Structure formats: C-alpha cells, structure tokens
Amino acid sequence: MFDATPRNLKDARREGLVRILFLLMTALLVLPVLLILGVLVAKGGSALSWDFLFTEPTDGMTAGGLLPALVGTIWLVVIALIVSVPIGIAAALYLSEYAPDNWLTRAINLAIINLAGVPSIVHALFGVGAFVIFFGFGTSILAASFTLAVMTLPVVIVSTREALQAVPQSFREACWNMGATRWQTIRKVVLPNSISGILTGVILEVSRTAGETAPIMFTGAAFFLPFLPESVYDQTMAMSLHLFVVATQVPNVPDNLPFGVALVLIGMVLAMNAISIAFRTWLRRKKKW
Amino acid sequence: MTDRKADPAVDRRDVAWWSDKAVSVLVFLGGISAILFIIGIFVFITREGFGFGEHFKAGEIFGSTRWAPTSDSNPTYGILALVAGTASVTGLAMLIAVPFSLGAAIYIAEFAKGRTREVLKVLVEMLAAIPSVVWGFIGLTIMNPLIIQTFDVPIGLCVLNSGLILGLMAAPIMTTIAEDALKAVPDSYREAAEALGATRWQVTRRVVLPAARQGLLAAVLLGVGRGFGETMAVLMASGHSINLPTSPFDSVRALTATIAAELGETAVGSPHYQALFMLGILLFAVTFLINLAADLIVRGIRKG
Amino acid sequence: MVTATPEIRVQNLSIQYGEKVALAGASFEVMPNEIFGIIGPANSGKTSFLKVLNRMDTFTPGMRFSGTAEVGGRDVRSWRNLYALRRRIGVVFPLPVGLPLSVYDNVAFAPRLAGVRGKAELDAIVERCLRRAALWDEVKDRLKALGSLLSGGQQQRLTIARALSQEPSILLLDEFSIAVDPVTTMRIEDVLKELKQEMTIVLVTNLVQQARRLADRTAFFLMGECVSVSPTEALFTGDADPRARDYVEGRFG
Ligand SMILES: Nc1ncnc2c1ncn2[C@@H]1O[C@H](COP(=O)(O)OP(=O)(O)OP(=O)(O)O)[C@@H](O)[C@H]1O
Numbered sequence: 001m002f003d004a005t006p007r008n009l010k011d012a013r014r015e016g017l018v019r020i021l022f023l024l025m026t027a028l029l030v031l032p033v034l035l036i037l038g039v040l041v042a043k044g045g046s047a048l049s050w051d052f053l054f055t056e057p058t059d060g061m062t063a064g065g066l067l068p069a070l071v072g073t074i075w076l077v078v079i080a081l082i083v084s085v086p087i088g089i090a091a092a093l094y095l096s097e098y099a100p101d102n103w104l105t106r107a108i109n110l111a112i113i114n115l116a117g118v119p120s121i122v123h124a125l126f127g128v129g130a131f132v133i134f135f136g137f138g139t140s141i142l143a144a145s146f147t148l149a150v151m152t153l154p155v156v157i158v159s160t161r162e163a164l165q166a167v168p169q170s171f172r173e174a175c176w177n178m179g180a181t182r183w184q185t186i187r188k189v190v191l192p193n194s195i196s197g198i199l200t201g202v203i204l205e206v207s208r209t210a211g212e213t214a215p216i217m218f219t220g221a222a223f224f225l226p227f228l229p230e231s232v233y234d235q236t237m238a239m240s241l242h243l244f245v246v247a248t249q250v251p252n253v254p255d256n257l258p259f260g261v262a263l264v265l266i267g268m269v270l271a272m273n274a275i276s277i278a279f280r281t282w283l284r285r286k287k288k289w
Numbered sequence: 290m291t292d293r294k295a296d297p298a299v300d301r302r303d304v305a306w307w308s309d310k311a312v313s314v315l316v317f318l319g320g321i322s323a324i325l326f327i328i329g330i331f332v333f334i335t336r337e338g339f340g341f342g343e344h345f346k347a348g349e350i351f352g353s354t355r356w357a358p359t360s361d362s363n364p365t366y367g368i369l370a371l372v373a374g375t376a377s378v379t380g381l382a383m384l385i386a387v388p389f390s391l392g393a394a395i396y397i398a399e400f401a402k403g404r405t406r407e408v409l410k411v412l413v414e415m416l417a418a419i420p421s422v423v424w425g426f427i428g429l430t431i432m433n434p435l436i437i438q439t440f441d442v443p444i445g446l447c448v449l450n451s452g453l454i455l456g457l458m459a460a461p462i463m464t465t466i467a468e469d470a471l472k473a474v475p476d477s478y479r480e481a482a483e484a485l486g487a488t489r490w491q492v493t494r495r496v497v498l499p500a501a502r503q504g505l506l507a508a509v510l511l512g513v514g515r516g517f518g519e520t521m522a523v524l525m526a527s528g529h530s531i532n533l534p535t536s537p538f539d540s541v542r543a544l545t546a547t548i549a550a551e552l553g554e555t556a557v558g559s560p561h562y563q564a565l566f567m568l569g570i571l572l573f574a575v576t577f578l579i580n581l582a583a584d585l586i587v588r589g590i591r592k593g
Numbered sequence: 594m595v596t597a598t599p600e601i602r603v604q605n606l607s608i609q610y611g612e613k614v615a616l617a618g619a620s621f622e623v624m625p626n627e628i629f630g631i632i633g634p635a636n637s638g639k640t641s642f643l644k645v646l647n648r649m650d651t652f653t654p655g656m657r658f659s660g661t662a663e664v665g666g667r668d669v670r671s672w673r674n675l676y677a678l679r680r681r682i683g684v685v686f687p688l689p690v691g692l693p694l695s696v697y698d699n700v701a702f703a704p705r706l707a708g709v710r711g712k713a714e715l716d717a718i719v720e721r722c723l724r725r726a727a728l729w730d731e732v733k734d735r736l737k738a739l740g741s742l743l744s745g746g747q748q749q750r751l752t753i754a755r756a757l758s759q760e761p762s763i764l765l766l767d768e769f770s771i772a773v774d775p776v777t778t779m780r781i782e783d784v785l786k787e788l789k790q791e792m793t794i795v796l797v798t799n800l801v802q803q804a805r806r807l808a809d810r811t812a813f814f815l816m817g818e819c820v821s822v823s824p825t826e827a828l829f830t831g832d833a834d835p836r837a838r839d840y841v842e843g844r845f846g
C-alpha cells in the first residue's frame with residue numbers, strides 16, 4: 001500500500017509523532033486518577049479498620065470512626081433515590097416513548113441540560129429556599145435528600161432515556177401493529193429489554209449522590225452529630241461533608257484520619273462506578289438481537 | 290374468538306386504552322417536572338434574595354473589589370474580586386483542560402482500538418466519578434506542599450492549585466462529549482479520505498475535526514460551565530482570600546466558594562444572606578446562558 | 594358482482610411524507626374474503642397504502658393522508674379506539690421482526706392482549722399459527738428460543754404467525770416471501786388460499802406470478818398512482834391498462 005516516496009515517509013513519521021503526542025495527552029489526563037488512588041491508599045490505608053467504619057468519632061473528631069457519617073450518607077442516598085428514580089424514569093419514558101416532536105419537548109430537553117449544568121451550590125440555595133424554608137422541612141435529611149434528588153434527576157433521565165432508545169424502534173412498531181397500546185409495548189418489550197441499562201444508570205446516580213457535598217451543607221448535613229439519625233426530620237453527618245470538616249475545620253487531626261475518610265468515600269464511589277461499568281460490559285456481551 | 294370478530298370494539302375504550310392514557314399522563318408529569326424544577330430553582334432563590342433590592346447599588350456591586358458584607362460600619366458588596374477569582378481559576382483550568390481533553394478525545398475516538406480504547410474510556414469515567422470534595426482534599430493535602438516546594442512560594446493554595454484541580458475535573462466531561470462529537474462523524478467520510486491515501490492524522494485534521502467542529506465547541510462550553518460552577522474543590526484549593534490575582538501563585542476566592550463558606554454564618558433574611566442568594570441568581574443565569582449556547586450549537590449540527 | 598359491503602374502501606386517497614407525495618387520489622374497494630393483489634414498481638406507493646389502513650401514520654414522522662380510507666365501513670380516522678382497529682388487522686412487512694421474546698411468547702403476544710389466558714388455549718393458538726406460517730416443524734423443539742435470534746427467513750415466518758395469531762379480519766401482506774425459499778413460499782401460499790374463507794387479504798408483491806397464483810383482483814400502482822384495478826387474469830390477457838400489461842410482461846423500463 002505504501003510506496004516509499006519521500007512524501008509518504010514524511011507523512012508516516014508525522015503520523016507516528018502525532019499518535020504519540022495524543023497518547024501522552026490522554027495518559028497525562030488519566031494518570032492522576034491512578035496517582036491519587038495510590039497516594040490515598042498509601043497515606044490513609046493505615047487508618048482503615050473495622051472500628052474505623054463501625055464506631056463513632058471521638059475526641060472532637062480527632063479519633064474514632066465514621067459510622068454516623070456512613071449511615072447518614074446511606075439515608076441521604078436512599079431517600080434521594082426514592083424521589084428521583086420514579087420521576088426520572090417517568091420523564092425518560094415520556095421523552096423516549098410518548099413525546100411528540102414539539103416545542104414543549106424541546107423545552108424539557110433544555111431544562112434537563114440546564115438542571116445538569118446548574119452549579120451544585122445553586123442547588124444548595126434552592127434546597128434552602130424551597131425545602132428548608134418554604135416547605136418547612138427545616139435542615140433535615142428530608143430537605144437534603146430532596147435537594148440531592150433534584151440535582152441528580154438529569155443523570156437518571158439521560159441514562160434511562162439512552163437505555164430505552166437502545167431498544168430498536170422496529171420492535172415497538174411490531175407491537176403497535178398487533179394492536180398493543182404504547183404502555184403494553186413498554187411493559188412487555190421495551191422495559192424488559194432496557195431494565196439492566198436503566199439499573200446501570202441508577203447505580204451511577206448512587207455514586208454521584210454519595211459524593212456530593214455542597215447541596216447538603218446547608219440543607220441537612222451536620223458537622224458533628226455523634227449519633228445515628230432516627231427520622232427523616234433529623235440532621236445527619238455525611239461522608240462527603242465529614243471529609244471537608246476533618247480536612248479543614250478540626251485542629252490537631254492525626255494525618256492519616258482525613259486520608260482514611262477520603263479513601264472510604266472514594267472507595268464507595270468508585271466501587272459503585274465499577275459495578276455500573278461491569279454491568280454495562282456484561283450487557284453488551286449478552287446480545288438479544 | 291368469533292365474538293371478537295363480530296364486535297370490533299370500534300368505539301369501546303377498554304382497560305388497555307385507559308391504562309395507556311393514564312400512563313401517558315403520569316409520564317408527562319415526569320417530563321414536565323424538569324421544567325418545573327428549573328423554574329422552581331429560579332423562583333425560590335429569587336424569593337430568598339429578593340429583599341436585597343434595597344441594598345442594590347449596581348455601581349458598587351459590579352465596580353468594587355471590596356466584598357465585606359459583615360462589616361458593621363460599612364457593609365460593601367463588590368463582587369469584582371470574586372468574579373476575578375472565578376475567572377482566573379476557570380480560565381487556567383480551561384487552558385489546561387481544553388487541549389488535553391480534545392487530544393484525549395481524538396486519541397480515543399480516532400487512534401485507539403479495542404482493549405486500549407475501553408480501558409482509557411473507563412479511566413476517564415473514573416476521573417469523572419471522583420467527588421469534588423475529594424479533589425479539594427487533594428488540592429489541600431497533596432498539591433499544596435508540592436507547589437510550595439517546587440516553586441518556593443509561601444503558600445500553595447492559589448490560582449495554580451485550583452486551576453489544575455479544576456482542569457482535571459472538567460476534563461472528563463469535555464473528553465466524553467468531544468469523543469461523542471467525533472464519533473458522530475460518519476465513517477463514510479473517513480473511508481473516502483483514506484481511500485485517497487491519507488494517513489489517520491490527515492483524515493482527522495482535514496475531515497473529522499472540521500465536521501465535528503460544533504460538537505467540539507459545545508464540549509468546551511459545557512466544560513467551562515462545569516468549571517465555573519464547581520464549589521468544594523475551589524473552596525478548598527484556592528486559598529479563599531479576596532484578591533485581584535496578578536500571578537498564578539496568588540490566593541483568590543470564587544463566587545461559588547463564597548456562598549459555600551458564608552451561607553452557614555448568616556442570619557436568614559439578613560442583607561448578607563440575601564446577597565448570597567443574589568450571587569446564586571448570577572451563577573444560575575450565567576450557567577443557563579452557557580448551556581443554552583451549547584444546546585443551540587448542538588441543535589445547529591442536527592439541522593445542518 | 595358487488596352486493597356485500599366492501600371490507601376496505603378508499604376514495605381519492607392521497608398520502609404524503611412531508612412535501613413528498615407517495616400516493617395521489619387512489620380510489621378502489623376490496624371485498625370481504627377476497628385476495629386483493631397490488632403490484633407495481635418500486636416507490637409506487639404500495640407500502641404507504643397498507644400503512645394507512647393500520648394507521649401507521651401515527652408513528653411515522655411526517656406521514657399524512659387525506660381522502661377517504663374505510664375499514665369495515667368506517668373511516669379509519671373515526672375509530673375511537675385505534676388499538677382495536679389494529680387488532681383487527683394483521684400486517685406482515687418485508688423487514689422481518691422477531692420480538693426479543695421467546696418464539697412462544699411472540700405468537701402468544703396478540704392473543705394475550707385480547708385476553709386469552711388459558712395455557713391450553715394459548716398452546717393451541719401458537720401451534721396452529723406456527724403451522725400455518727410453515728414454521729412449526731423448525732421451532733417446535735425450541736419454543737423458548739429468542740424470536741429475535743432466529744434466521745431472517747424464520748423471523749419472517751414468525752411475523753406471519755404473529756399476524757395470524759391476531760385472528761384478524763384483514764391481513765395485509767407486504768412482500769411476505771422476500772426472505773423465504775420457494776418451496777416454503779408455496780406452502781404458505783396454499784395456506785393463504787384457505788385463509789381466504791376467514792379473512793380479507795391484501796397482498797403487495799413484486800412477484801407478478803405470485804399475484805397471478807393468489808389474487809382474485811389486482812391493482813397496479815405506478816409512481817404514486819393507482820393506474821388500474823382489474824381481475825388478475827385481465828392483466829395477462831391484455832384487457833387491462835396497457836401500462837399494467839407492459840409491467841407484467843416485463844417490458845417496463
Ligand atoms: N417513512 C418515509 N419517509 C419519507 N418518505 C417515504 C417514507 N416511506 C416511503 N416514502 C416515500 O414514499 C414513496 C412511496 O413509498 P412506498 O414505500 O409506499 O413504495 P413501495 O411501492 O412500497 O415501494 P417498494 O416496492 O420499493 O417497497 C417513495 O418515494 C418513498 O421514498
């Protein structure tokens with residue numbers, strides 16, 4: 001294919017150079033992930049133990065574990081999911097299965113893009129203004145979870161819509177042609193063939209929600225509350241805010257403690273991500289058409 | 290079976306028909322909710338910040354670098370320094386993130402194959418998954434001493450630190466969207482150019498990049514939006530002191546970080562509290578415009 | 594000859610995709626229990642006509658139609674329950690679609706929609722429809738296999754079986770044998786001749802001889818126009834429109 005004219009040699013050499021340049025740029029982007037993980041493990045690994053995970057902080061948060069923060073994060077994530085997943089799936093179903101191509105649909109799409117792009121601190125202000133004050137939830141798990149739910153709603157919508165649209169249109173038309181309603185088609189063919197894709201997105205949402213800090217700072221997460229929440233109207237500690245607090249607000253923290261917190265947080269988040277990625281890869285292998 | 294044929298149910302709206310109708314109404318509400326939430330964000334933030342009107346002096350707000358809402362004698366709400374803080378950090382972040390993200394997107398979309406490609410994509414996703422408070426923590430504990438040592442400066446929490454961090458944070462979203470834009474260029478374009486004997490890079494530069502131009506622009510815009518709105522990482526890594534930066538080693542304070550740091554200390558309804566909500570409106574408006582622009586550009590692609 | 598009310602009646606039917614006219618001013622009737630053939634070169638509007646009867650315009654972007662299109666004596670736009678209309682009409686389109694359900698569930702889909710629940714009854718329907726579609730022998734041992742993973746020809750016959758499982762009063766076939774071998778095609782054709790007792794069949798085909806074998810009357814479409822409707826044999830004896838005769842004799846260019 002190649003003839004060794006000078007021009008082609010030059011092109012080939014440049015091709016090689018460009019390739020290496022772009023590879024380097026990519027590597028410089030992704031290497032920090034590995035570096036960061038390495039440093040966190042090296043510096044925080046020594047803090048990890050069962051006690052660290054399952055006891056409460058002591059001595060003004062300079063010792064002890066992070067149980068209340070861990071439990072609090074679970075509360076926040078679960079309630080946020082209970083709110084956002086049904087709404088998100090409904091919205092995605094609407095956009096993918098029902099919406100006509102009109103200005104309203106375009107407006108909804110624009111709103112979703114915007115919802116995803118609004119800074120997290122603005123979501124926090126919204127949470128304060130709407131849930132804490134207007135709806136009277138006070139600073140509570142409820143208010144914080146709702147704020148998180150609104151913030152992560154676009155993640156659910158977009159990933160669900162993608163999963164739905166991966167089901168070929170011809171399947172829908174075949175059902176419609178037999179007289180199935182849109183809902184019957186969704187229930188019998190579309191959802192069963194996209195549910196794993198939808199779950200992948202939900203897992204991704206869990207990982208996002210667990211790591212958020214700004215939206216919960218003023219809506220329901222507390223700096224220090226060494227007991228477990230009992231109802232959704234309680235405040236709670238949370239992993240992400242706990243990391244911020246031990247890293248910036250508490251004097252005389254032993255060096256490995258904040259690294260340990262960071263390690264647990266990032267471990268949680270990346271584990272969720274890994275599950276979602278593995279799930280997706282498995283899905284791609286398992287072809288149904 | 291024959292009775293079904295005899296009675297074609299022409300006009301009978303059966304259970305199936307009504308359930309479909311009910312579901313369509315339900316999911317429509319879900320769809321509309323996105324719009325309601327956007328409006329809700331605007332309304333509720335405005336509602337809290339509205340009372341600031343009486344303290345609103347445009348000249349002071351947009352003309353002064355003095356942000357001193359807690360001053361007893363002379364509370365001042367100049368946001369110039371905060372804007373400069375946000376702009377310098379976001380600007381530096383983009384300086385880093387734009388070339389690297391586009392480079393990575395080109396590599397992943399055009400050069401990498403099979404396994405390598407999958408691994409790189411997963412790594413980019415992991416980069417995107419790291420929570421912002423962890424990034425801030427890294428800026429605080431790893432980058433800070435590193436900058437102090439390397440550049441021999443007294444403090445490492447500065448524009449450089451938070452710009453680097455923010456660059457890494459904005460990179461994955463830009464890479465992903467840019468890669469999508471490149472992938473959206475039909476393979477037939479590439480094949481046509483390759484048939485003429487062009488190398489991969491020539492194909493990319495002459496054919497793929499021009500065709501994906503708008504998508505790449507949208508990717509950059511969304512990256513800017515991301516960097517601009519980032520809160521925790523900037524709060525922790527920028528030094529958080531009010532400054533008009535003159536060098537990358539100056540500490541600065543960003544708009545977002547100001548809200549995060551001060552909201553907890555204000556009394557509900559006080560002018561300071563209201564001023565923070567006004568900052569929120571400003572942030573909301575700017576990101577809205579950025580997203581709108583990106584959306585219009587992407588829509589332009591689909592039409593063109 | 595005509596005493597019964599027509600099963601399908603179109604009057605001045607025009608179909609458009611956006612600005613593009615696919616069929617202009619077609620008028621004819623299809624009688625109950627007849628096999629009505631439609632032939633014509635590519636892009637002449639045959640498929641578009643079938644789509645109107647089943648109201649597929651509701652999910653085909655840009656598709657509109659005007660004029661009269663009646664099924665069972667009622668305009669298709671006046672049915673308050675669109676799904677009931679579609680349940681009455683079985684369709685088989687040239688691109689085979691096996692749903693990603695088991696073969697059994699593919700064929701049981703429509704009966705279940707219609708409320709059939711009994712296992713024995715469903716079993717009987719599934720077997721009968723698969724036999725009629727000449728697919729039973731090939732799949733009877735793997736009714737649990739995914740319909741979407743069958744071969745192209747098998748999927749096409751599965752689609753036929755599904756259409757039959759609706760027990761439709763009208764069956765619309767659009768080049769149903771495109772991916773099916775000649776011997777199997779013949780078997781299905783024999784079934785169609787029997788099915789005529791139970792339903793009205795509209796058969797769009799590119800195979801002139803297939804129309805000749807099966808159709809009582811045949812319409813000839815040309816470039817979005819219904820040129821002629823005549824007893825099928827008339828096309829071959831030269832009593833029909835000269836353009837139609839040219840087409841069936843292969844003198845069309
Ligand atoms: N979904 C669509 N969108 C736009 N135009 C369409 C669509 N479907 C068909 N057309 C156009 O309408 C005209 C008639 O198409 P139709 O499919 O009815 O022809 P046909 O007679 O069935 O042809 P063939 O023998 O190739 O199947 C064609 O010009 C075609 O390009």
Ligand SMILES: [Mg+2]
Nearest residue numbers: 639640641767
């Ligand atoms: Mg056709």
